[in-house]
Amino acid sequence: xxxxxxxxxxxxxxxxxxxxxxxxxxxxxxxxxxxxxxxxxxxxxxxxxxxxxxxxxxxxxxxxxxxxxxxxxxxxxxxxxxxxxxxxxxxxxxxxxxxxxxxxxxxxxxxxxxxxxxxxxxxxxxxxxxxxxxxx
Numbered sequence: 001x002x003x004x005x006x007x008x009x010x011x012x013x014x015x016x017x018x019x020x021x022x023x024x025x026x027x028x029x030x031x032x033x034x035x036x037x038x039x040x041x042x043x044x045x046x047x048x049x050x051x052x053x054x055x056x057x058x059x060x061x062x063x064x065x066x067x068x069x070x071x072x073x074x075x076x077x078x079x080x081x082x083x084x085x086x087x088x089x090x091x092x093x094x095x096x097x098x099x100x101x102x103x104x105x106x107x108x109x110x111x112x113x114x115x116x117x118x119x120x121x122x123x124x125x126x127x128x129x130x131x132x133x134x135x136x
Contacts, residue, residue: 038110067088101135
């Protein structure tokens, strides 16, 4: 009897964990879908539909070491823009990016999730709360 109870408890915990992971994955997928729309409205002109940017002019987001190494830096770049020199994948870029601080915390999290999970990038989900903390 006791063994059956333990098996039922373990089974319940496994099912709960699977359900939580499915819900979490759906939330991230929805964020990425919203982020694609935001990207197409705000970022595509410089960084291109494939995220490769324009060599010498606009840095790539695809497989970008600069973007993927530091989550806070990537969010801060969206919030505050960028002016000056950066090195991405061994190539130095001189230029400017306007700030997108008019986007909401959720929109910045969504576009970050889209960028960080496309074109060879694989990143952990970014929550709007992190954006809000960095905005302060």
